[in-house]
Amino acid sequence: MNAPLIGARIQRKEDYRFLTGAGQFTDDVALPGQTHAAFLRSPHAHAKIASLSIEKARQAPGVLAVYTGADLAAAKVGGLPCGWLITDVNGQPMKEPPFPALAQDKVRYVGERIAVVIADTAAQARDAAELIDVDYEVLPAVTEASRARGAAAIHDLAPDNTCYVWALGDKAATDAAFAKAAHVTRLDFVNNRLVPNAIEPRAANATYSRAEGSYTLYVSNQNPHVERLLMTAFVLGLPENKVRVVAPDVGGGFGSKIYLYPEDVVVTWASKQLNRAVKWTSDRTEAFVSDAHGRDHVTTAELALDKNGKFLALRVKTTANLGAYLSTFASCIPTILYATLLAGQYTTPVIYCEVTAVFTNTTPVDAYRGAGRPEATYVVERLVETAAREMKIDPVEIRRRNFIKSFPYQTPVALCYDTGNYEATLGAALDMADVGGFQKRKDESLRRGKLRGIGYACYIEACGIAPSNVAGSLGARAGLFEAGEIRVHPTGTVTVFTGSHQHGQGHETTFAQVVADRLGLAIEAVDIVHGDTSKVLFGMGTYGSRSIAVGGTAIVKALDKIVAKGKKIAAHLMEAAEGDIEYDRGVFKVAGTDKQKMFGEVAFAAYVPHNYPLDKLEPGLNENAFYDPTNFTFPAGTYVCEVEVDRDTGTTEVVAFTAVDDFGKVINPMIVEGQVHGGLTQGIGQALTEGCRYDEQGQLLSGSFNDYCIPRATDVPNFKLDTRETPCTHNPLGVKGCGEAGAIGAPAAVMNAITDALGVKDMPMPATAHAVWRSLQKKAA
Amino acid sequence: MSVKVSMKVNGKPAAADVEARTLLVGFIRENLRLTGTHVGCDTAQCGACTVLMNGKAIKSCSIVAMQAEGADIMTIEGVAKPDGTLHPMQQAFKENHGLQCGFCTPGMVMNALDFAKSHPNPSEKEVRESLEGNLCRCTGYHNIVKSIMAGARAMGGKI
Numbered sequence: 001m002n003a004p005l006i007g008a009r010i011q012r013k014e015d016y017r018f019l020t021g022a023g024q025f026t027d028d029v030a031l032p033g034q035t036h037a038a039f040l041r042s043p044h045a046h047a048k049i050a051s052l053s054i055e056k057a058r059q060a061p062g063v064l065a066v067y068t069g070a071d072l073a074a075a076k077v078g079g080l081p082c083g084w085l086i087t088d089v090n091g092q093p094m095k096e097p098p099f100p101a102l103a104q105d106k107v108r109y110v111g112e113r114i115a116v117v118i119a120d121t122a123a124q125a126r127d128a129a130e131l132i133d134v135d136y137e138v139l140p141a142v143t144e145a146s147r148a149r150g151a152a153a154i155h156d157l158a159p160d161n162t163c164y165v166w167a168l169g170d171k172a173a174t175d176a177a178f179a180k181a182a183h184v185t186r187l188d189f190v191n192n193r194l195v196p197n198a199i200e201p202r203a204a205n206a207t208y209s210r211a212e213g214s215y216t217l218y219v220s221n222q223n224p225h226v227e228r229l230l231m232t233a234f235v236l237g238l239p240e241n242k243v244r245v246v247a248p249d250v251g252g253g254f255g256s257k258i259y260l261y262p263e264d265v266v267v268t269w270a271s272k273q274l275n276r277a278v279k280w281t282s283d284r285t286e287a288f289v290s291d292a293h294g295r296d297h298v299t300t301a302e303l304a305l306d307k308n309g310k311f312l313a314l315r316v317k318t319t320a321n322l323g324a325y326l327s328t329f330a331s332c333i334p335t336i337l338y339a340t341l342l343a344g345q346y347t348t349p350v351i352y353c354e355v356t357a358v359f360t361n362t363t364p365v366d367a368y369r370g371a372g373r374p375e376a377t378y379v380v381e382r383l384v385e386t387a388a389r390e391m392k393i394d395p396v397e398i399r400r401r402n403f404i405k406s407f408p409y410q411t412p413v414a415l416c417y418d419t420g421n422y423e424a425t426l427g428a429a430l431d432m433a434d435v436g437g438f439q440k441r442k443d444e445s446l447r448r449g450k451l452r453g454i455g456y457a458c459y460i461e462a463c464g465i466a467p468s469n470v471a472g473s474l475g476a477r478a479g480l481f482e483a484g485e486i487r488v489h490p491t492g493t494v495t496v497f498t499g500s501h502q503h504g505q506g507h508e509t510t511f512a513q514v515v516a517d518r519l520g521l522a523i524e525a526v527d528i529v530h531g532d533t534s535k536v537l538f539g540m541g542t543y544g545s546r547s548i549a550v551g552g553t554a555i556v557k558a559l560d561k562i563v564a565k566g567k568k569i570a571a572h573l574m575e576a577a578e579g580d581i582e583y584d585r586g587v588f589k590v591a592g593t594d595k596q597k598m599f600g601e602v603a604f605a606a607y608v609p610h611n612y613p614l615d616k617l618e619p620g621l622n623e624n625a626f627y628d629p630t631n632f633t634f635p636a637g638t639y640v641c642e643v644e645v646d647r648d649t650g651t652t653e654v655v656a657f658t659a660v661d662d663f664g665k666v667i668n669p670m671i672v673e674g675q676v677h678g679g680l681t682q683g684i685g686q687a688l689t690e691g692c693r694y695d696e697q698g699q700l701l702s703g704s705f706n707d708y709c710i711p712r713a714t715d716v717p718n719f720k721l722d723t724r725e726t727p728c729t730h731n732p733l734g735v736k737g738c739g740e741a742g743a744i745g746a747p748a749a750v751m752n753a754i755t756d757a758l759g760v761k762d763m764p765m766p767a768t769a770h771a772v773w774r775s776l777q778k779k780a781a
Numbered sequence: 782m783s784v785k786v787s788m789k790v791n792g793k794p795a796a797a798d799v800e801a802r803t804l805l806v807g808f809i810r811e812n813l814r815l816t817g818t819h820v821g822c823d824t825a826q827c828g829a830c831t832v833l834m835n836g837k838a839i840k841s842c843s844i845v846a847m848q849a850e851g852a853d854i855m856t857i858e859g860v861a862k863p864d865g866t867l868h869p870m871q872q873a874f875k876e877n878h879g880l881q882c883g884f885c886t887p888g889m890v891m892n893a894l895d896f897a898k899s900h901p902n903p904s905e906k907e908v909r910e911s912l913e914g915n916l917c918r919c920t921g922y923h924n925i926v927k928s929i930m931a932g933a934r935a936m937g938g939k940i
Contacts (some may be wrong), residue, residue, distance in 0.1 A: 011876060012875070012878065013880075015875045015883075016867070016875070017863075018880055018883025018886050018887075019857075019858065019867060019871040019874055019875060019880065019883075019886060019890065020817070020858065020860070020861050020867070020871070021816070021817015021818070021856065021858040021887050022817065022858075023817070023883045023884075024816075025819070025884065027815075027820075028810075028816035122802065123802070125874060155887055197918055198882070198884075198918055199819075199821040199827060199829060199882070199884045199885045199916060199917065199918050200819070200821065200882065200884040200917075201820075201821065244852070249819075249882075249883065250882065251819075251882045251883065251884025251885075252881075252882040252884060252919055254918070283820075283822075283823045284821065284822035284823045284824065284827075285823055359918070389850045440940065463882065464880075469887070503882050504881035504882030504883070505881070506881070553913075555918075557906035670878050671878065673878075673924075674878050674919075674920060674923075674924060676882055676924040677920055677921030677922075678799075678881065678918070678919045678920055678921045679921075680921055681917070681920075681921030681922065682921075702825075704823075704824045705822050705824055705826035705827060705916065706824050706826065710916060710918060711921075711922075712912065712913060712916065712922075713908075713909040713910075713913075713915075713922040713925070713926065714909045714910060714913070716921055716922060716923075718905065718923060718926070719921070719923055733902070735798035742921075765837050
């Protein structure tokens with residue numbers, strides 16, 4: 001029997017191809033008869049298209065076709081659907097204005113697609129797109145959520161630019177608790193708009209086979225089956241069996257590649273019109289305006305406390321910017337994935353949250369790493385820290401006084417936490433961060449002219465999305481289960497097919513560890529296949545830190561079936577009763593004897609069934625399973641951040657960052673640490689360097705890596721990490737998920753540290769050197 | 782306007798007729814079909830397109846192919862040994878989990894090879910500064926830094 005693989009730091013199976021340049025990303029795929037598409041995009045945030053002339057472009061060298069919104073309308077190509085229906089406070093459905101793949105008569109944000117040019121080369125397509133003449137009647141634009149209502153109507157369907165007003169919690173009880181509070185802490189803040197910026201830009205390459213009447217779409221996407229379902233059923237009206245979607249190697253997603261995008265629809269439709277393969281690859285400039293953005297909340301948050309610092313109630317009012325159109329999951333992010341997390345790690349008895357979601361003349365906003373949960377954590381953890389300072393209670397102590405200590409715990413905002421131990425992660429983080437030595441370090445920093453601050457964040461997230469019936473009752477228009485298949489080959493090696501999709505998470509290793517461990521195989525004997533609708537039976541894909549908790553459990557369920565069938569075969573081979581067969585990691589034993597059969601022998605018997613109970617059992621060893629979770633999972637942890645601020649320049653350096661997470665059972669600690677490093681860095685980016693800026697006309701000012709600063713290697717420290725384990729109670733692996741935690745907890749920890757260093761109540765993100773310097777000047781004045 | 786370019790790529794002669802405006806990265810990816818060199822931005826910020834030109838790390842999106850006429854180019858496909866054994870720097874990335882999605886990785890490795898020639902035993906600070914021109918969105922750099930420190934030590938100043 002091999003050494004246990006669960007919990008082992010196994011080096012990744014996928015690394016070799018990436019390290020040798022053999023990865024196959026969508027833009028690397030070149031198909032026979034390949035053509036190239038370029039999109040003409042709106043230069044205006046809000047305008048009527050008075051006239052559109054494509055003749056010159058059509059005549060340009062190498063051009064095969066030019067299509068506009070009129071062509072798609074004539075072909076009855078539908079608008080892009082939204083996957084989640086929110087019902088407003090009056091019981092009415094949210095406003096769902098049409099989202100055409102190519103603009104119809106009007107453009108509503110800079111970067112919206114107006115026409116596509118398809119040519120022999122990408123350069124020819126781009127050159128020709130510049131020859132399209134458009135006359136615009138420019139309309140007034142609005143970019144800020146707080147000014148959307150009352151601005152010029154963006155959609156006829158929503159004259160006040162409001163998609164919905166939604167609420168969760170008991171308003172009357174919350175207001176009553178505030179009336180009795182000894183202290184109320186209030187903060188008004190903006191959760192800054194972010195651009196996900198996976199380093200691989202989006203790409204789509206579609207081809208059509210007249211012989212088969214079928215399409216194949218290669219696309220940089222996190223959930224190929226969902227992409228296919230949305231595109232065939234809602235937009236193109238194609239039979240699902242005639243469309244294959246392949247999401248090959250994908251260079252990062254962070255949410256931005258969950259969605260069905262207009263470009264995917266257009267190249268797929270065009271491939272049939274031209275009977276040629278049509279490829280579009282985004283450049284970074286296009287990515288900045290056309291990839292769905294994240295966050296962008298304006299919030300007023302209040303925490304009511306008694307005289308001992310016990311939380312009595314939380315009241316939150318948020319305006320969420322959805323951008324110009326509803327992206328695939330836009331509507332559920334500032335509602336279902338936000339307000340439900342406002343209990344945090346605390347026993348706050350009553351909570352009320354009201355969310356107004358508005359349309360603006362900006363790029364659509366949807367899930368970005370954490371998706372609603374970073375915004376919720378920011379609300380809770382900034383409030384808690386501020387309340388502690390105002391009431392002169394130690395920020396650690398105030399958290400301890402309010403921690404949830406017994407489980408399961410039903411929050412006042414719909415979720416039921418199955419398990420957790422918040423004191424364990426807090427205690428470990430305090431030790432690792434040497435919080436006791438902070439004052440000495442602060443004094444030392446001051447001697448060098450630097451202001452040192454410390455900040456905490458005790459975050460919780462809901463992952464493993466989701467029980468389909470719960471999601472459905474909340475408005476989801478799809479199931480949220482996962483599927484997996486175990487195909488055992490006659491010689492005992494295994495191919496696993498999973499509906500999860502990896503775009504950096506290392507599933508090919510982690511999932512192989514789970515399977516190899518259970519079957520007693522070497523990890524090399526197990527391969528993971530994902531990302532191809534023609535190979536994988538079905539899948540809901542990867543987002544919301546769900547892969548191991550939902551996708552991994554589907555694989556375990558399939559393994560259970562393999563083992564169950566294997567027991568029957570082994571019983572036959574050893575002439576024993578099935579009930580007497582014991583199984584442990586690749587060995588079938590007859591209980592109480594020394595008789596045993598190895599997994600490989602049983603697999604061989606299943607495929608060469610000479611001595612086999614053919615009257616009772618089918619040959620072969622191949623099982624699949626669908627798993628629909630019974631609850632969310634609830635990863636949680638404590639982050640401690642220390643910063644040093646340069647008083648002269650305002651430059652903030654994160655000098656220490658400690659993260660102790662409880663992800664439940666950890667399969668591969670090396671991979672989990674990597675996920676946390678990446679999440680923390682994106683969270684630090686939100687706090688210190690990243691922020692979208694539009695001007696008043698709706699032009700994106702932060703539209704390149706020159707103006708929008710994702711963190712560089714010198715912007716982040718070496719991280720100190722550890723984990724504590726309270727296994728999830730409702731999945732067999734005891735896992736919770738780890739992909740988003742860092743991005744959820746880090747912004748609050750960093751901002752708590754900066755405000756501590758500066759001695760100010762609040763400051764907006766990103767806390768750039770200029771913003772910090774101004775805050776210092778204001779304080780001095 | 783079409784021009785003929787010829788150079789040595791990964792030790793082998795490579796030539797093609799290309800448009801004058803063809804970038805070196807375009808020549809490498811489209812003409813030679815060496816797709817390990819990636820394009821992640823259009824402002825020379827991300828470094829995913831980094832290759833070695835006459836032994837020096839350059840961004841292949843920032844010069845046209847003609848400027849590399851006669852040059853000796855090494856791309857990520859030319860780094861491992863002919864039998865497929867990983868180069869010590871590649872091995873260090875694997876051992877230290879220095880990559881996740883793998884898209885920025887070729888550029889990281891190529892930049893690290895040049896850096897490590899002159900820094901056989903670099904400090905963490907030196908490594909972080911060497912990554913000024915290479916963006917990664919997955920790893921938070923933590924393990925890339927570890928990888929390059931280990932890889933540089935294993936290389937001993939020689940590619």
